[in-house]
Each structure stands twice: as structure tokens, then as C-alpha cells.
Amino acid sequence: MHVLVIGATGGTGNALVRDLLRRGHAVRAMIRDRGQADALVGLGATPVEGDLEGELAGVVDGVDAVAFCAGSGSTTGPDATLRVDLHGAVRVIDECVAADVPRLVMLSSMRADDPLRGPERLRHYLAAMHARDRILIGSGLAATIVRPGRLLHDPGTGRVRTGVPRLEERGEIPREDVAAVMATCLEDDRSIGATFELLSGETPVADAVAALGQHG
Numbered sequence: 001m002h003v004l005v006i007g008a009t010g011g012t013g014n015a016l017v018r019d020l021l022r023r024g025h026a027v028r029a030m031i032r033d034r035g036q037a038d039a040l041v042g043l044g045a046t047p048v049e050g051d052l053e054g055e056l057a058g059v060v061d062g063v064d065a066v067a068f069c070a071g072s073g074s075t076t077g078p079d080a081t082l083r084v085d086l087h088g089a090v091r092v093i094d095e096c097v098a099a100d101v102p103r104l105v106m107l108s109s110m111r112a113d114d115p116l117r118g119p120e121r122l123r124h125y126l127a128a129m130h131a132r133d134r135i136l137i138g139s140g141l142a143a144t145i146v147r148p149g150r151l152l153h154d155p156g157t158g159r160v161r162t163g164v165p166r167l168e169e170r171g172e173i174p175r176e177d178v179a180a181v182m183a184t185c186l187e188d189d190r191s192i193g194a195t196f197e198l199l200s201g202e203t204p205v206a207d208a209v210a211a212l213g214q215h216g
């Protein structure tokens, strides 16, 4: 499979680039700055320049799937959340529809189903996630929406817990495990149409993703 990873220089996105390459997929990695290219070439990915606030023309052309792992970060404020996390993601969805890219796996966030469940300082961000997830669901793309809890830099464990559509408890998960779930979703069509929350747990990733099909 040929996959475009958006956010390929970020924590989760870079883990996903590595994971997909290990599984034998071809990876196109979107970068904003040419100085980021060498590290991705060194991994075996093909960099492509693009900016969620700028030029996106052609970045999705010819791939089988897009994995969206980008984000403006927690310190940039509501305006960047709207420009990058909401509008940038919606532009990617539109590009996929226009270019006949059928498949999109979206990294969203726990509590995006109900932004008022979240702490006040995160509500604008969760509302943006909520809106873009709904736009993706309505787009006609074969979508999977992954909503993890707090992301950790710890090594992956390969074991997770999913909640369809939600988990009641809060928690954490290593970025490597989120990446493994996203890669497995791309390989397992039973995840198409699923929206789920994700934390560290006891279930092997492949089994957790396979079980998503039972909720369809």
C-alpha cells in the first residue's frame, strides 16, 4: 500500500512512518521544511512538501491512503487550532475526495465525541476535533477515526484497549502504540467506518482492530 503520512515529523506521525515501512508499505511523508527531508529519506520514506496552512496541491495524488497525524500543538492557542487542526484537516479531506484517494485514517482525540466532557482549556480543541470528525464521516471516504487519551513518549507495548464509541475512564497511551493501531487499521478493512477511543490495555493491537468490525 502507498500511504501519505501527514505530520510525519511529529511524535506519532514519525512512529507511524517507521511502522509502515517495517511492514513493507511505501510511505510518502509530508514536510513543511526541506531541512526535514534527509531524516525521512534515511528511514526509507519519500518526502513531499506541503503545508496545512498553505500549499497542498498534489500531495495526496496517487496514494492509496492518507494517515493524518498533524496538529498545531497544545501551546499555540485557539486560532492555530482552527487554522491547522480544523481547516487544514478539512482541506485534506477535500483533497482526498477530489483526487479519488479512498482511505483516510484520522488521529483525533479522546472526548472529541462530546467536547463539553473535556477540561475547559481543551474545549475549543475538542470542538474542532468533533467538527472535523463529523465532516470526515460525511465525506464518503472509507474512514477510521482513532481517538487516543494522553500521548506518551514511552516505548510501545503492543497492547491496547478500545472503546466504541467511548471509554468512560481517562488514561494514556504511548505514541508508538497509537501508530501501530493506525497502521493495523490501514491493513484491516474491518476498521473502516469505526470511530473509537484508545488507551493502553491488555489486548494485542491486531485483535483490538479486528474486533472493531463487530460494531459495524
Ligand SMILES: NC(=O)c1ccc[n+]([C@@H]2O[C@H](COP(=O)([O-])OP(=O)(O)OC[C@H]3O[C@@H](n4cnc5c(N)ncnc54)[C@H](OP(=O)(O)O)[C@@H]3O)[C@@H](O)[C@H]2O)c1
Pocket (backbone or CB within 6 Å): 006, 007, 008, 009, 010, 011, 012, 013, 031, 032, 033, 050, 051, 052, 053, 069, 070, 071, 072, 073, 084, 085, 088, 107, 108, 109, 110, 147, 148, 149, 150, 151, 152, 175
Ligand atoms: N498530546 C496528546 O496528549 C494528545 C492526545 C490525544 C490526541 N492528540 C492528537 O495527536 C496529534 C499528534 O500529536 P503528536 O504529539 O504526535 O504530534 P506532534 O509531535 O506535536 O507533531 C505535530 C505534527 O504536525 C505537523 N504540523 C503542524 N502544523 C502543520 C502545518 N501547518 N502543516 C503541516 N504539518 C503541520 C508538525 O510538523 P512540523 O515538524 O513541521 O512542525 C508535526 O509533524 C495532536 O496534534 C493531537 O491532535 C494528542
